[in-house]
Amino acid sequence: MVHRGQELTVAEGTHRHDHGGRHTHEHVADGCSVPASARTVAEQLAAVLAAVAPLPPALVSLDEALGLVLAEDIRSATDTPPFDNSAMDGYAVRRADLLGATEQTPVSLPVVADLAAGTAQNPRLETGQVARIMTGAPIPDGADAVVPIEDTDQGTQTVQVMRPPGPAAHIRRAGEDAHAGDTVLTRGSELWPTRIAAAASAGTSGLRAHPAPRVAVISTGSELVTPGEPTRRGQIPDSNSYLLAAAVAEAGGVPIRLGAVPDDENTLRSLLTSLAGTVDAIVLSGGVSVGAYDVVKAVLAPLGTVRFGPVKMQPGKPQGFGRWPADADGTDGPVIFALPGNPVSAFVSFEAFVRPALRRMGGHSELFRPTVDAVAAESWASPAGRAQYMPVMLRRDGTRTLARRAAAGGSGSHLVAGLGQAQGLAIVPEDVTRIDEGGPVTVMLVT
């Protein structure tokens, strides 16, 4: 069973085993400690969501609207359809003229007009007259039914009708779909194709929607080179800027992938300064830990507007969130997510915090990925005191969905090749230390 649109935090995970343990400064399996100041995933998510709001509405054309969220109600400019019209190719008739028609005793009547779709003609039908009419053409005054072409000899001067129409047969009434002024789409609706069509049909050429957030994506680290360029000892290809830019696009944002910058404070500070006012959010990766060259922390922590601290999760523990300082005129700076540098950590943190925030900025009411109740296909351990986000592959097994770890190394935070096979993230609550083969596990679907 897939659960859509629900907030899943570790506090809501299935089958929690409350050991009553205190984890305020306990050393856990991988040697990391959890300081008392650490936030839970739920606390970090709450802080992130409290800091963002839907972006101010902008006017967008229907051609740009797919996936955006309406910031206004759309009302029909006219009745829809705007006039009584034919639902069939055939003949507009006065039904009383044809009551006795049969195949053996057809009724023959003069065709006084030929009404194509788009015509403005409105020839009044008198008793005994018919008009040829095409689908969508306006029903002429006097007509009260349409005879489909199949029930006639298709005559153009006179027509033989073999079957009487029912009352008001094949007439689509003005306003049948919507009346002028009716609300056809409500504020907050996500603009999927049929809704864009409804706006068009209502006579709308452009609409006010929350724009897709523009998101700068920057990797940090002097070890990073552009993929495909030669690497010497100590260097690796930048993968995070590609990962996170694609994830931004997939979340409905507009990524501006700025690639990798070295561990140099002035370079990073200049770049961030140049972005203020041009983007809605900045997603950084790397440089958030306790090392001597943690450039993101070095540049952002002194501002006082970005909080760095551990989150009780694995992977993804150290990270930062806040804003670039406001302009002199008080305009908010872009939201800043400072994610861990390890690709799996960066991805997990994106899914846990950045994606919901971008969805909220885009005006979406459904912020969260769907989850499934799966069955663990193998056992694995999870650290006490931290929620684990384990990349898993999913496989259907009858009515069950089986979850198996996507990489032999489990949630090892650098196993990017294995991560590419993961369709979901198994979410193991803080106080659960072991997933048992055959036992339940909640999986956030990420593909």
Added chain:
Amino acid sequence: MVHRGQELTVAEGTHRHDHGGRHTHEHVADGCSVPASARTVAEQLAAVLAAVAPLPPALVSLDEALGLVLAEDIRSATDTPPFDNSAMDGYAVRRADLLGATEQTPVSLPVVADLAAGTAQNPRLETGQVARIMTGAPIPDGADAVVPIEDTDQGTQTVQVMRPPGPAAHIRRAGEDAHAGDTVLTRGSELWPTRIAAAASAGTSGLRAHPAPRVAVISTGSELVTPGEPTRRGQIPDSNSYLLAAAVAEAGGVPIRLGAVPDDENTLRSLLTSLAGTVDAIVLSGGVSVGAYDVVKAVLAPLGTVRFGPVKMQPGKPQGFGRWPADADGTDGPVIFALPGNPVSAFVSFEAFVRPALRRMGGHSELFRPTVDAVAAESWASPAGRAQYMPVMLRRDGTRTLARRAAAGGSGSHLVAGLGQAQGLAIVPEDVTRIDEGGPVTVMLVT
């Protein structure tokens, strides 16, 4: 329960009621007839899928790759990671030097190097020496473990270590994620964010993928005006070109929305001629029926490469499929879908036939929308001999998913405003004539 990646045709619908009826030319509820030459949905789908193939692979950059399908295996250019490196900020050490360290009796050792991420340095550690090392920096020769910074006094000339590391602690081994030459992504994989990251990490700057199909979208009908422009009697806003262009984008194609053309054969023929060689597919709506001005049929039927005929479905019965004629040099013309003009019919036909074809052209192995087993929240009728595609709204009710018709008028083919509320299409098999309140119904999810 959601079913993903399965082909759903009406022959596979749930709870079929075989009445043994013959429907070769039976008049059904709405007065339409089903000629013996009509194809079932499954037959039409089979014909469509047999006529399309994955587009020839093209080289695309990683920035353009999201959602495309790989047309080659991606192998790691080097070991990943390419060298042993530190998983923590700390000190690279020779473990034997530290076996007795405790908080009370720390071991003090000289720091002979400072290894930042990205460094090419490789200072050989002799017995009793350590190097400060940051996450991702290469492990120097002679070191066999990393002590996290938290277990030290963080000294830069000499360092006091309070805890001995475990064997090979915090060392990420070269090739741990992938060895040089290992396949990290296989041909046929859809490029989601983590896979793009895996390609980057493998040292790939561009990859061969099936391009997104380029699809021209054209509405036909002299009654159509651009939405927002004033309408006189007989005119309505074009909504189909917006509907179908957005649906193409949502299906992973690149829409080229050309708007509406009037019911004029020369205009349409010129436009279609100009498109040959520039697009992979053309989606037309309107002009496919039996009327006097059915321009699409008039232009395409004589070519002999586009078949027009009824499909046993409601709505969407009359439609055409084929190709623009091949060039003089034998190059195939674009695939042509001639859909009905009514918006709901056009949408249903797009979902049933165009979307699976575009997915195949894009190289996807999963061509079909997911379906859910829902419970009908109300009763409705369905025509004998035709599969019904009923737009429905879905609502969770405990473990059940309830399906209710999205518009009072049901599957009335012009109810575009109601269609905008539909999250799915209930698929009622050909030989089922009634859906009962509380009974099962299979729903294709379209949002």
